Amino acid sequence: MKQILFLWLAGGVGIISLANHDPSPLFLAQRIDGPSENWYGPFSEGSAVFDVNNDGVLDITAGASWYEGPAFMKHPLREVKNHGEFTSNSGEHPVDVNGDGWTDLISSGWFEDRSIYWYENNRGAGGLWKRHKVADSSTLIETLLVEDVDGDGDADILPNHVKVGGVYWIEMDKGTFSKHTVGPDGDQHGIGLVDLDGDGRKDILTPAGWYRAPEDRRQPWEWHPEYNLEGLAGIRILAYDVNGDGRNDLIYGMGHDYGLYWMEQKRENGRRLWRRHTIEDTWSQAHTLVLADVKQDGRLDLVTGKRIRGHGEKDPGSLDPMGIYWYEIYPKTATFTRHVISYNSMVGTGMQMNIIDIDKDRDVDLVVSGKSGLFLLENMRHFSKRTAEIIQR
Numbered sequence: 001m002k003q004i005l006f007l008w009l010a011g012g013v014g015i016i017s018l019a020n021h022d023p024s025p026l027f028l029a030q031r032i033d034g035p036s037e038n039w040y041g042p043f044s045e046g047s048a049v050f051d052v053n054n055d056g057v058l059d060i061t062a063g064a065s066w067y068e069g070p071a072f073m074k075h076p077l078r079e080v081k082n083h084g085e086f087t088s089n090s091g092e093h094p095v096d097v098n099g100d101g102w103t104d105l106i107s108s109g110w111f112e113d114r115s116i117y118w119y120e121n122n123r124g125a126g127g128l129w130k131r132h133k134v135a136d137s138s139t140l141i142e143t144l145l146v147e148d149v150d151g152d153g154d155a156d157i158l159p160n161h162v163k164v165g166g167v168y169w170i171e172m173d174k175g176t177f178s179k180h181t182v183g184p185d186g187d188q189h190g191i192g193l194v195d196l197d198g199d200g201r202k203d204i205l206t207p208a209g210w211y212r213a214p215e216d217r218r219q220p221w222e223w224h225p226e227y228n229l230e231g232l233a234g235i236r237i238l239a240y241d242v243n244g245d246g247r248n249d250l251i252y253g254m255g256h257d258y259g260l261y262w263m264e265q266k267r268e269n270g271r272r273l274w275r276r277h278t279i280e281d282t283w284s285q286a287h288t289l290v291l292a293d294v295k296q297d298g299r300l301d302l303v304t305g306k307r308i309r310g311h312g313e314k315d316p317g318s319l320d321p322m323g324i325y326w327y328e329i330y331p332k333t334a335t336f337t338r339h340v341i342s343y344n345s346m347v348g349t350g351m352q353m354n355i356i357d358i359d360k361d362r363d364v365d366l367v368v369s370g371k372s373g374l375f376l377l378e379n380m381r382h383f384s385k386r387t388a389e390i391i392q393r
Helices: 385-392
Strands: 002-009 012-019 027-033 048-050 059-062 065-068 073-076 092-095 104-108 115-120 130-136 141-147 156-161 167-173 176-183 192-194 203-206 209-212 222-224 238-240 249-253 258-268 271-284 286-292 301-306 323-330 335-343 353-356 365-370 373-379
Touching: 027 065, 027 335, 048 092, 048 353, 059 092, 059 373, 092 141, 104 141, 130 176, 141 192, 167 203, 192 238, 238 286, 249 286, 271 301, 271 335, 286 353, 301 335, 301 353
Parallel strands: none
Antiparallel strands: 002 012, 012 027, 027 373, 048 059, 059 065, 065 073, 092 104, 104 115, 115 130, 141 156, 156 167, 167 176, 192 203, 203 209, 209 222, 238 249, 249 258, 258 271, 286 301, 301 323, 323 335, 353 365, 365 373
């Protein structure tokens, strides 16, 4: 039987999920920052974890501020405008854009001018980081994927739109940017980037089908409308061999409705077919999904959770309890077992989840930023010095 232990700490409430005789990781929630008035918003729904000031210690960025580790002292970073309970921040992505040895930040906004920018690390000089425009967008940007699209070993940008504007990617080369068209189809809420067909090249996943990557990614991509996820898919759409048959399947959630699913890739008479399976449909707004080895047993697990008020109170289940979960995947039975990281607390997801060993104690932690604030969910498998100091206060 599952148990929940609540720990009240200075600055926030921590929740640890306990299972009798269960070796699963336990997590302690620590509130780093949050909205100043209400329990939700406006507060950044994007965040990142990297060494901002090159001192060898991991720091956190979230919207207008960066937080210096290990104590996470708050410093100004950039201007981010508020719009009601939202901030104009669709995600944060650390990359050394100009190749100067200091990690910069790539971000986009939903509101103002619908553009993509990179913010130049000021190398500890203090004050705001200089903003540079990467590209304009003809439509609303939901978020960005920032990773190697063309296989040349460095990061590129793959935007995700909500209204049809065409799929494209942006090539980066030390502060210069080139936009390349993928195709006109599938430009909807939800995107993924993974080698789906096993040819060694990363393909682009959309809610209405997928694009097969050509050898030269600058040429048009081959469109395969083989499936339809039938809704506003979470970000990202993941690919993983759920049933161990050697073929990548899809894992996705409904970003603004109930439902968490996997789509089985099958072959019949030389054709690729897809069959949908329900993981569970008891909670809504699985807007952010990540694969990571949470249990540290050499296998990837699914990590996701409920976004806080993605469309205010308009989404089904918007006012249901918050929850962040990890799911152990069993290929022999093609099943998922849910484990609670945090439940019915202030902690929920925004546009991103950072899964990283932030305190360097040999286990994976989570950093999430949503409308209720910025939280560190510390893995308690190895007890860190910082956690001991917090509990002793």
